[in-house]
Amino acid sequence: MLLKxxxxxxxxxxxxxxxxxxxxxxxxKNLFTREFLTVLIPLLGLWELLPRLGIVNDRLVPxxxxxxxxxxxxxxxxxxxxxxxxxxxxxxxxxxxxIAAAIPVGLxxxxxxxxxxxxxxxxxxxxxxxxxxxxxxxxxxxxxxxPMQTFLxxxxxxxxxxxxxxxxxxxxxxxxxxxxxxxxASELTLILRVYFYxxxxxxxxxxxxxxxxxxxxxxxxxxxxxxxxxxxxxNEAKDYFRISQMVVCMVTLGVIGWFLIEILKxxxxxxxIWVNAK
Amino acid sequence: xxEARNVSKFFxxxxxxxxxxxxxxxxxxxxxxxxxxxxxxxxxxxxGKSTFLEILGGLQAPTEGSVFxxxxxxxxxxxxxxxxxxxxxxxxSFLSPLANRMWKNQPKHDVAIIFQDYAIFPWMTVLQNVxxxxxxxxxxxxxxxxxxxxxLKKVGLADSLRKYPSxxxxxxRQRLALARALSVEPKIILxxxxxxxxxxxxRERLQDDLLRLWGQTGITVVIIxxxxxxxxxxxxxxxxxxxxxxxxxxxxEIDISRPRRRSDPELLALKARIMSLFKYDIDHESEYSI
Numbered sequence: 363m364l365l366k367x368x369x370x371x372x373x374x375x376x377x378x379x380x381x382x383x384x385x386x387x388x389x390x391k392n393l394f395t396r397e398f399l400t401v402l403i404p405l406l407g408l409w410e411l412l413p414r415l416g417i418v419n420d421r422l423v424p425x426x427x428x429x430x431x432x433x434x435x436x437x438x439x440x441x442x443x444x445x446x447x448x449x450x451x452x453x454x455x456x457x458x459x460x461i462a463a464a465i466p467v468g469l470x471x472x473x474x475x476x477x478x479x480x481x482x483x484x485x486x487x488x489x490x491x492x493x494x495x496x497x498x499x500x501x502x503x504x505x506x507x508x509p510m511q512t513f514l515x516x517x518x519x520x521x522x523x524x525x526x527x528x529x530x531x532x533x534x535x536x537x538x539x540x541x542x543x544x545x546x547a548s549e550l551t552l553i554l555r556v557y558f559y560x561x562x563x564x565x566x567x568x569x570x571x572x573x574x575x576x577x578x579x580x581x582x583x584x585x586x587x588x589x590x591x592x593x594x595x596x597n598e599a600k601d602y603f604r605i606s607q608m609v610v611c612m613v614t615l616g617v618i619g620w621f622l623i624e625i626l627k628x629x630x631x632x633x634x635i636w637v638n639a640k
Numbered sequence: 641x642x643e644a645r646n647v648s649k650f651f652x653x654x655x656x657x658x659x660x661x662x663x664x665x666x667x668x669x670x671x672x673x674x675x676x677x678x679x680x681x682x683x684x685x686x687x688g689k690s691t692f693l694e695i696l697g698g699l700q701a702p703t704e705g706s707v708f709x710x711x712x713x714x715x716x717x718x719x720x721x722x723x724x725x726x727x728x729x730x731x732x733s734f735l736s737p738l739a740n741r742m743w744k745n746q747p748k749h750d751v752a753i754i755f756q757d758y759a760i761f762p763w764m765t766v767l768q769n770v771x772x773x774x775x776x777x778x779x780x781x782x783x784x785x786x787x788x789x790x791x792l793k794k795v796g797l798a799d800s801l802r803k804y805p806s807x808x809x810x811x812x813r814q815r816l817a818l819a820r821a822l823s824v825e826p827k828i829i830l831x832x833x834x835x836x837x838x839x840x841x842x843r844e845r846l847q848d849d850l851l852r853l854w855g856q857t858g859i860t861v862v863i864i865x866x867x868x869x870x871x872x873x874x875x876x877x878x879x880x881x882x883x884x885x886x887x888x889x890x891x892x893e894i895d896i897s898r899p900r901r902r903s904d905p906e907l908l909a910l911k912a913r914i915m916s917l918f919k920y921d922i923d924h925e926s927e928y929s930i
Contacts, residue, residue, distance in 0.1 A: 476734055537759040540699050545776045545824060546747030548740055555772065559763040636763045636804040 385628045392624070424606040429613070432606040442595070446614065449580060449591040452508060456515025457569075457576050463516075464523035464572075465565060471524075472531025472561070473553055485524060493518040493579050497586050506587035511580070518579035519572035526568030530561030563637065566630045573622050577615060642673040642696060642828065642860065646705035649691050664885035665691040668705065671879065671888065675827075678854060678861045680871035680878045684918065688886020689864045690832055696862065697753050697830050701737055709749045709828065745776045749828075752821035756833040758813045760805050766792065766816055767801040770823050777824045791823040792816075794856075795849060811842035815849065822853060828860045835870065847874060851898060868914055872907045873900055880917055889917060 406426055413420035424432075436442040471478045496517055504510035534557050542556050558565075584593025592611050599607035649666040665688040673679050681689045694700040696707055698714045707714040715737060719728040728737075735742065760769050770788035779787060792798055795815040805813055814834060821829050834850075835843040847870060854861055865871050871878050875894060882889040892914070896906055 474734070535759075537755050537757065538761060540694075540697075541753060541755065541759040542761075542776070543738070543740055544697055544699065544747070544751055544753045545773045546740060546745050547776050548745045549735065549742050551745055551776065552740075556761070559761070562763070636806060 381632075385625075388628065389621075389624050422605065424609065429606045429609050432604075433610045436595075436607065436610060440595075442610075445591055445595055446618075449584065449593070450618070452511050452583075452591065453515055453576060453580050456512045456580075457519050457572060459512070460516045460519035460523060460572060460576070461569060464520050465527050468524050468527025468565075469531055469553055469557060471528045472534070473549070473557055478528075478532075482528070485521070489521040489525070493575070494582050497582065501587050506589075510587055511583040511591075514579045514583040515576045518575040519569075522571040522575060523565070523568045526571070527561060527565050530564030531557045534560045563630070563634050566626060566633065570623055570626050573626065574619065577619050577622075581615060641675055641710060642671070642862070643708040644669055644671040644692075644696065644705070645708070646670055647692065647695055647702045647707060648704040649688070649695060649700065650703045664688075666695070666702075667885035667887050669886070669888055670705075673860060673862060673877075675860055676858045677877060678863065678875045680863045680865055680875040681881060682865055682868060682871045682878050682914070683881030683886075683889075684866060684883060687881040687883035689881050692881075692886065693753075693830050693832055693862065693864050697751050698748055699738060699753075709751065712749065714749060745778065747777065747824075750826045751828045751830060752824055752826040753830045754814075754817045754821050754832065754834050756836050758805075758817045760813060760817050760820065762805050765802050765804055766797055766808070769805070769816060770820050773820050773824055788823060791819045794822070794853065795819045810838045811846060814838060814846055818846075818850065818853070822857065825857075826859060828862065831861065831863045833864050833866070836865075836867070843870070850874065855898075868911055869902065872911055872914075873902055878914065880914060882917075890914075 409423075410426040412418045413423050413425040433442075467481070471481055493514060496514060500510045500513055504513060538556050538560055539552060542552055547556070580591075581593040581596070584591040585597040588594045592614055596608055596611040599605075599611065646668045647666055647670070648664070648668050651663045651665060653661050653663060655661055667688075669692060681692065683689050691700065695702050696709075696714065698707075701715045702717045704717055704720075706717060719725040731737075740746070740748070761772070764772060767785070767788055770792060771784045774784045774787060775781075789798065789801065792801065795818055797812060797815055797819060800808065800812070805816065808816065814837075817834075835846050838846065850861070851874065861874075863871070863874060872894065877894065878892045879888055880890045880892070881887065892910060894907075894910065896904060900907065
């Protein structure tokens with residue numbers, strides 16, 4: 363019995379390792395294609411050469427090697443890794459809350475017309491307020507720090523996930539519902555086993571949008587209120603006119619966003635297996 | 641026994657020029673379908689037979705009249721007076737009358753339905769599709785899988801238990817839908833143009849499969865079709881619908897023992913009689929054609 367359990371655990375670990383291998387292989391394959399490298403390498407070369415040859419002002423556009431060196435010193439001396447970790451912690455907290463709140467509300471809104479009629483207009487009124495407009499009032503209410511930043515990220519990611527989930531749930535093929543209903547499915551089962559799965563593709567798509575919006579608000583939130591994080595470092599670099607540090611922050615944010623989207627693509631592939639299993 | 645008493649269904653639609661219009665999909669259809677029979681509802685497209693089938697299954701409420709399955713009313717008709725309307729609203733303020741119970745799975749009637757486009761769940765494997773419906777009927781977990789596999793074997797899908805519906809051919813999907821419907825051991829199966837989306841050869845095989853499984857179980861089958869040959873080959877009784885509005889035009893009992901030959905002279909004679917009914921329609925109403 364114990365052995366069986368142990369074997370099972372070992373099996374799970376093996377599956378995880380295999381899936382991770384698949385993921386990184388897929389990512390590398392996407393990025394390092396011959397076609398893309400023929401574009402990327404000359405671009406990096408230009409970035410290095412143009413400032414060095416004095417064609418553009420090297421004080422305004424630092425060459426690649428200088429940016430790389432700055433990145434290294436920032437990690438070694440400034441603890442930039444902990445800044446990245448800090449930002450990611452906030453980001454995932456906010457995004458996780460947004461997912462946890464938006465998907466159930468979206469499901470309920472798509473499922474029942476009387477809930478939809480009561481709740482949807484409220485969200486439709488609140489959603490058009492651009493998330494950055496929330497910054498001043500959140501700073502006053504929550505103060506500067508984690509709650510305020512998390513709330514802003516939550517706000518940015520919440521609406522796209524909510525509206526896409528709701529739309530997809532509402533458009534669930536009535537034939538699926540009819541065939542589940544006639545076999546005796548309760549409304550709860552319908553929500554969990556039919557509505558959710560039939561809109562899963564759209565939900566994952568909307569989480570991608572949520573990631574993009576969340577990163578925007580992460581940067582803004584850290585620039586306006588905080589003592590740590592990538593956005594704070596970026597803002598500080600502006601004050602001291604350290605352009606290469608700014609570039610490091612920008613590139614880091616870009617890489618993080620790209621990597622998260624890659625993860626979501628992988629999740630989509632795994633969860634939507636019935637679409638791809640041809 | 642299924643008993644439809646004066647069932648009518650009206651729809652209101654809004655035209656492009658913003659005027660309201662009413663459509664009569666089904667007009668006072670009365671029909672009794674005996675236990676263990678195969679009955680075909682035959683008619684051209686748009687004659688309200690699909691609507692009628694959904695009313696039989698409780699997926700739509702009739703505007704007038706009522707349907708009884710073994711003496712139990714399927715769905716109450718929509719209210720017509722203001723007072724009735726208030727009571728109706730109160731009763732169904734949160735869930736629609738078509739909705740099932742909130743928390744617990746429980747079928748209202750022992751009915752299964754098969755649609756033309758199968759309506760099997762693409763996010764479940766073949767096996768999961770069947771075990772899910774068994775779960776809805778409250779079959780205990782231990783015997784669910786066993787039972788599902790048994791029924792999938794009956795329709796010849798035992799080799800593709802772990803496949804997803806998108807990996808199956810049209811005929812296999814329809815057989816899966818059949819296995820799913822049969823697995824819950826219903827008293828009645830409603831089929832909405834079940835074999836319309838597959839090629840002719842597969843269709844004949846599926847028809848034979850259906851007859852074989854029907855012979856083993858003896859359930860009541862109601863088939864909607866616009867294929868006269870199919871209706872003649874399968875059914876004990878053919879109910880011919882006429883469109884605009886959907887009404888029962890004629891009923892034919894077929895007393896020919898199974899297995900039937902598709903080219904049986906008696907069937908062909910009956911086919912000529914049924915076709916002459918449609919021909920009459922074409923001569924007199926130019927709005928549609930079969």
